[in-house]
Amino acid sequence: MTKFDLLIKDGYLVDAANHREGYFDLGLSDGKVVEVDPELNPDQAADVCDAKGKLVFPGLVDTHVHLTHTRQAVGFQMLARAGVTCALECGGFVEDVIKGMAACGSGISIAVLNRLDPGVSISGPDAAKSELIEYLTQSLERGAFGLKLLGGHLPLSPETTSTAIEVANQAGAYVAFHCGTTQNGSNLNGLMEALELTGSHRLHICHVTAYCRGLTHGSAETEIMMALEALAAHPHLVSESYFGPYNGTLAELENGVPRSHVTRTCLQRGGYEVSAGGLVAAARDGYMRVQKETPRGVIYLEPKDGAAYLKKMDFKVSISFPVNRRSTALLAATEKDDQGRFIVTALATDGGAIPRNFLLSHGLSLVRFDALTLSGLVHKCCWAPARMLGLPNKGHLAPGADADLVVADPHTHESVLTVAGGNVIMSDGLVIGSGGTIITTERGAKALRARGVQAEVANLPGSLFYNAPNS
Numbered sequence: 503m504t505k506f507d508l509l510i511k512d513g514y515l516v517d518a519a520n521h522r523e524g525y526f527d528l529g530l531s532d533g534k535v536v537e538v539d540p541e542l543n544p545d546q547a548a549d550v551c552d553a554k555g556k557l558v559f560p561g562l563v564d565t566h567v568h569l570t571h572t573r574q575a576v577g578f579q580m581l582a583r584a585g586v587t588c589a590l591e592c593g594g595f596v597e598d599v600i601k602g603m604a605a606c607g608s609g610i611s612i613a614v615l616n617r618l619d620p621g622v623s624i625s626g627p628d629a630a631k632s633e634l635i636e637y638l639t640q641s642l643e644r645g646a647f648g649l650k651l652l653g654g655h656l657p658l659s660p661e662t663t664s665t666a667i668e669v670a671n672q673a674g675a676y677v678a679f680h681c682g683t684t685q686n687g688s689n690l691n692g693l694m695e696a697l698e699l700t701g702s703h704r705l706h707i708c709h710v711t712a713y714c715r716g717l718t719h720g721s722a723e724t725e726i727m728m729a730l731e732a733l734a735a736h737p738h739l740v741s742e743s744y745f746g747p748y749n750g751t752l753a754e755l756e757n758g759v760p761r762s763h764v765t766r767t768c769l770q771r772g773g774y775e776v777s778a779g780g781l782v783a784a785a786r787d788g789y790m791r792v793q794k795e796t797p798r799g800v801i802y803l804e805p806k807d808g809a810a811y812l813k814k815m816d817f818k819v820s821i822s823f824p825v826n827r828r829s830t831a832l833l834a835a836t837e838k839d840d841q842g843r844f845i846v847t848a849l850a851t852d853g854g855a856i857p858r859n860f861l862l863s864h865g866l867s868l869v870r871f872d873a874l875t876l877s878g879l880v881h882k883c884c885w886a887p888a889r890m891l892g893l894p895n896k897g898h899l900a901p902g903a904d905a906d907l908v909v910a911d912p913h914t915h916e917s918v919l920t921v922a923g924g925n926v927i928m929s930d931g932l933v934i935g936s937g938g939t940i941i942t943t944e945r946g947a948k949a950l951r952a953r954g955v956q957a958e959v960a961n962l963p964g965s966l967f968y969n970a971p972n973s
């Protein structure tokens with residue numbers, strides 16, 4: 503008689519939430535973990551995965567990804583390949599994610615934040631409260647998890663920013679902020695302003711290191727220490743940082759200049775004109791990397807090809823600049839407060855369809871560097887982010903938890919097997935999962951299910967987002 507649909511055998515299991523680390527077998531059935539034991543009988547399993555010599559982690563929960571800016575939604579595949587089984591899409595729109603998931607889904611779960619895009623989703627940078635409430639209500643009813651404020655790229659006035667955070671809190675929705683307003687850019691001043699504008703409300707501060715590039719307070723290292731001190735003084739907020747040396751932004755032009763303020767700052771910093779010509783020159787020189795979608799994922803083009811592609815696509819492409827310091831990535835990933843809590847709640851990637859899904863590759867490098875323990879890494883990539891989103895059955899592997907896991911090679915730092923909901927969705931680089939689940943709120947679940955979209959309601963009221971530092 504088979505007791506398990508799948509048995510993960512002889513792997514080295516790291517489950518930070520349940521303080522379990524060592525050689526354990528993991529029995530999965532009906533999409534759940536049913537047994538964890540040093541020795542489970544393979545005769546009782548329909549299928550057995552030999553994880554000898556491998557690490558077994560809960561499925562990675564990435565609280566900052568982008569999936570909607572590519573035409574083929576290849577980001578879903580890239581995430582499954584990187585060992586991610588659940589993610590927060592930080593830009594939306596939820597409609598685009600649903601379409602992408604139907605066409606190119608890899609079996610993972612996604613919560614979606616709809617962006618406040620001045621001139622597109624709201625009237626402009628000074629949108630009134632009533633407009634914000636209306637947009638949020640519509641977004642939630644269509645299945646979105648909350649709002650994304652893209653202040654660094656598309657700034658809103660400080661007042662509209664603060665009102666948007668308030669409105670999302672009052673509705674019990676999620677809200678994440680790429681700091682910056684019409685008053686302050688995407689820099690340390692922008693982060694400090696964000697902390698003030700938020701007050702006692704709840705907020706997810708995106709990619710902490712992005713404000714620490716030495717633009718306003720001397721060195722990047724000085725700025726990250728100031729940022730961490732400020733975040734430690736605001737323990738009711740959640741935050742994440744990522745490892746990638748490259749940022750991610752858009753080349754898209756509006757009246758002859760890049761629409762994104764981040765793109766403008768990066769061009770200036772490199773000594774380039776803030777114009778179409780400046781973009782082409784920066785691409786040709788290799789300072790700016792141009793992203794291109796391929797069937798296997800998104801890649802960075804070589805400089806000459808990048809400049810040509812930029813023109814061919816009429817500047818409607820994603821681009822990256824090498825502006826993230828290694829020192830700030832290290833500190834944001836590892837620093838703790840005086841109570842021993844990580845100051846930055848989670849490790850994320852700002853990846854998905856941007857080629858920097860580095861949780862395993864760089865995270866395990868930090869373990870080798872003795873900057874994180876295995877358990878600390880799993881805490882920051884699995885358990886803490888699952889709690890941020892109000893998903894108590896994810897991010898850990900006790901009996902009863904969702905059967906989401908990743909088997910990783912400790913030498914190559916790559917995922918060799920990704921399992922979501924008990925199904926193998928990726929094996930040795932080959933993605934075999936399809937479809938997926940939208941993580942949503944009570945207000946969106948019914949509409950999603952009525953459309954045939956698989957939906958799961960998160961416990962946002964009980965989440966770390968609404969209860970930090972405790973939940």
Ligand SMILES: [Zn+2]
Nearest residue numbers: 566568592852
């Ligand atoms: Zn982002």
